[in-house]
Amino acid sequence: MDLEDVVWPNGQNNDGGLATVIYVARKSDFTTIRWIPDAPANLEAKVTIATDHVFASGKCFKKISCTLEKGQLESNLVGERNSHSYENLATIAQPGNKKLMLGILEEFKNDDLIVLVKELDGQVRQLGWEDVPAHLDSGETTTGTAVSDFKGSTLTFKSIGRIAPVYEGEILLTPAA
Structure with a gap:
């Protein structure tokens, strides 16, 4: 794959943080979880899921609100030379200790998940996929x-x-037919 120039345009907005909602579904809610192409055409395609996931009947993403300026996605390179991988951590804060949120924490503690987070520029990032789902790492x-x-x-x-x-x-966000 050919390399490309990576140059930041002067004066472009670069707001940090996550939007005030994330989207979560159980891995078992899907009939098809899309992933990046096996043979991406370029560097952008190497990190892009361009097609829709397919949900089982009656299933969809659920929203969890996040306090503004209390949400963050980190992708950290981990591992030894020639064995590097990434560890992705999406952290959000939700106000209040309502029973529904406490129930979500209890329910998700050992669940396989697909999590979508939206950056403030509108770009959506995904944690987890078919073979390696996301998990609630701390609550x-x-x-x-x-x-x-x-x-x-x-x-x-x-x-x-x-x-x-x-x-x-x-x-x-509405249950699949």
Whole structure:
């Protein structure tokens, strides 16, 4: 594959953080989980899922809200020389300790997941795929100590292997037929 110039345009916006919603589904909710092409044509195709995932009947992505400026995706190169892979961590904070959120934490603690996070520029990144799903790596709740403290849940989803690719397919939010 040919290399290409990577030059940042002067004056372009580069806002950090994640949007205020992430999308989560169980691996078992899909009939087909799309992935990057086996023989990508260029460097961008090497990290792009360009087609829609296919859900089983009655299934779709579910939204989990995230406090603005409390969401982050990190992709870290890990491993030894000639054995490098990526570890992707998406961390969000949700205010409050409502029963529904506590139930999600309990339900997801050992589940295979596909997680989509949206960067502030609109680019969507995916954690997990068919062979190596994402997992809830940590789930913490706090009441805070002082009235000015954060009260709520902090969730970290983790995937390993490839860098979290860009997902360009539909984010289905209504149950599949």
